[in-house]
Amino acid sequence: MxxxxxxxxxxxxxxxxxxxxxxxxxxxxxxxxxKSTLFNLLSGQSVPAENYSFCTIDPSNAQVVVPDExxxxxxxxxxxxxxxxASLQVWDIxxxxxxxxxxxxxxxxxxxxxxxxxxxxxCVRAFSGKTIEHVDxxxxxxxxxxxxxxxxxxxxxxxxxxxxxxxxxLASRTKDKIVHDEYACIQKVMEVLQDGKDIRQTKWNEKxxxxxxxxxxxxxxSVVVLVNVSNKxxxxxxxxxxxxxxxxxxxxxxxxxxxxxxxxxEQQLVDAEDSxxxxxxxxxxxxxxxxxxxxxxxxxxxxxxxxxxxxxKCWTIRNGTKAPQAAGIIHSDFEKGFICANTMTFAxxxxxxxxxxxxxxxxxxxxxxxxxxxxxxxLHFAINN
Numbered sequence: 087m088x089x090x091x092x093x094x095x096x097x098x099x100x101x102x103x104x105x106x107x108x109x110x111x112x113x114x115x116x117x118x119x120x121k122s123t124l125f126n127l128l129s130g131q132s133v134p135a136e137n138y139s140f141c142t143i144d145p146s147n148a149q150v151v152v153p154d155e156x157x158x159x160x161x162x163x164x165x166x167x168x169x170x171x172a173s174l175q176v177w178d179i180x181x182x183x184x185x186x187x188x189x190x191x192x193x194x195x196x197x198x199x200x201x202x203x204x205x206x207x208x209c210v211r212a213f214s215g216k217t218i219e220h221v222d223x224x225x226x227x228x229x230x231x232x233x234x235x236x237x238x239x240x241x242x243x244x245x246x247x248x249x250x251x252x253x254x255x256l257a258s259r260t261k262d263k264i265v266h267d268e269y270a271c272i273q274k275v276m277e278v279l280q281d282g283k284d285i286r287q288t289k290w291n292e293k294x295x296x297x298x299x300x301x302x303x304x305x306x307x308s309v310v311v312l313v314n315v316s317n318k319x320x321x322x323x324x325x326x327x328x329x330x331x332x333x334x335x336x337x338x339x340x341x342x343x344x345x346x347x348x349x350x351x352e353q354q355l356v357d358a359e360d361s362x363x364x365x366x367x368x369x370x371x372x373x374x375x376x377x378x379x380x381x382x383x384x385x386x387x388x389x390x391x392x393x394x395x396x397x398x399k400c401w402t403i404r405n406g407t408k409a410p411q412a413a414g415i416i417h418s419d420f421e422k423g424f425i426c427a428n429t430m431t432f433a434x435x436x437x438x439x440x441x442x443x444x445x446x447x448x449x450x451x452x453x454x455x456x457x458x459x460x461x462x463x464x465l466h467f468a469i470n471n
Contacts, residue, residue: 102286102295102306103204107402107415110147110175111381112203116230119211120314120349125178127352127374149173152382152389152400153375156432156462160391160398172389172400174382177203200238205308205384207377208234212327212346213316227313227327228334235284235338238304243279245301250276271297279305287340308384311335312377313346320348321370343380347373388461391432392416409457413467425468427453432462 103109113121129148152172161169179199200206210227250272257269271294278288284305290298298306311331319325325346332344355372358364365371389400390412401415414421429451430444444450452468459465 102290102299103308104299104302105404107387107404107407108175109204109385109387110177110202111205111207111385112177112179112200113207113209114179114200115209115234116211119209119230121209122178123349123353124207124209124312124314124347124377125176127349127356128176128378147175147177150176150378152378154389154400157391157398157400159436160393160432160464164393164395164398166393166395166398168397168399170397170399172382172387172402174378174385174387176207176381179203200304201302203307205310205381207310207312207381209312209314210331212313212325212331213319213348213350228330231311231331231334231338235305239279239282239284242285242303242305243276245303246272246276246279249301267293268297275301275303284339287338308386309339309342310377310380310384311339311342311344313344315346315348317348317350317354320346320351321368323370343384345373345377345380347377388459390459390461390463390465392466393464403459405461407459408455409453409459409465409467410455412459412465413469416467420467420469423470424455425470427457427459428466428468429453429457430464431460432464435464 113125115121125146125148128150150173152174154172157171177199208231210230211225212227214225250269253265253269253272257265274294275285275298278285285298285303286306286308313325313328313331315325315327328344328346335342335344351368351370352372352374355361355364386405387402388405389402392399392401401412403412403415409427410421410424413424413427430441430449434444434447434449435441438444438447438449441450
């Protein structure tokens with residue numbers, strides 16, 4: 087019974103946030119922690135990354151390729167004319183400061199930009215450096231985590247305060263059960279926030295989720311904590327702040343991934359004439375792929391493949407998407423005319439070599455309308471025209 091309840095809670099939690107597949111990650115943090123440098127590394131797109139506060143004023147965005155060895159194998163196998171990898175939309179958002187929820191710095195504009203994304207890379211600085219100033223004077227990533235977390239929570243409180251007043255007035259004039267259910271839910275939201283907790287850390291039933299989602303609250307968004315360490319620390323494999331950061335995240339943002347990286351090391355890798363030789367000499371890996379996949383996972387994204395000589399393509403969907411809706415990503419008519427999904431697992435396809443062999447082995451399936459697509463499925467849809 088305990089396992090069943092746990093599974094149901096996880097399923098409800100997935101619903102928090104906008105349900106589509108066109109979702110965005112935003113990179114947030116204090117000024118001068120390496121956000122724009124990380125964005126440049128992820129996307130190859132040039133945005134300002136000079137050494138002063140508020141350098142990034144307008145958010146920049148890019149479609150970042152999601153590295154996938156399965157996709158690479160399928161491209162090599164088919165040698166298609168066109169190739170379409172999965173991608174992750176990433177926004178670079180200018181630095182927040184203490185008091186941003188009240189408009190300090192460029193707070194209102196920045197918080198508005200955060201409101202437009204669906205999950206967050208929270209970049210914190212765990213390197214010292216006299217040539218790069220810290221907005222609060224000294225390096226303390228745990229304090230920085232507290233600052234950003236508090237600003238987002240305070241902004242949520244201001245949003246909920248205004249909305250709660252509106253719902254309270256409506257509830258006082260009607261006996262409508264839905265209105266009173268919403269009023270009770272928004273009161274619960276306020277209690278959670280005032281108790282110093284984030285919305286994503288609280289269990290919500292399906293009815294409550296329907297009331298919470300339209301608010302688009304900042305603390306309802308999934309978070310991946312990225313810890314920017316020095317080049318030296320990365321090469322040595324250690325940093326004194328990692329353990330305290332993980333301890334803070336476990337207490338205040340349970341379930342959020344913590345991923346160390348070194349922006350300086352990653353930049354050196356990009357600039358190297360021979361990246362393979364550079365990594366062999368360094369003896370440590372790049373962590374950019376891990377960062378991209380963590381963002382993809384935080385948004386509850388997966389992809390399935392369509393394959394052929396013309397093209398190999400990844401189609402991005404939300405985890406839990408059923409076959410007709412997955413078909414609708416290709417074209418809305420595919421969802422309307424859905425008959426079945428001819429399905430192979432990637433593992434079976436690799437092992438047996440082609441579709442004919444998969445069918446001969448009895449591992450080719452025809453799945454119906456209730457089939458939930460699994461990450462890495464190879465699909466061909468039968469459609470009623």
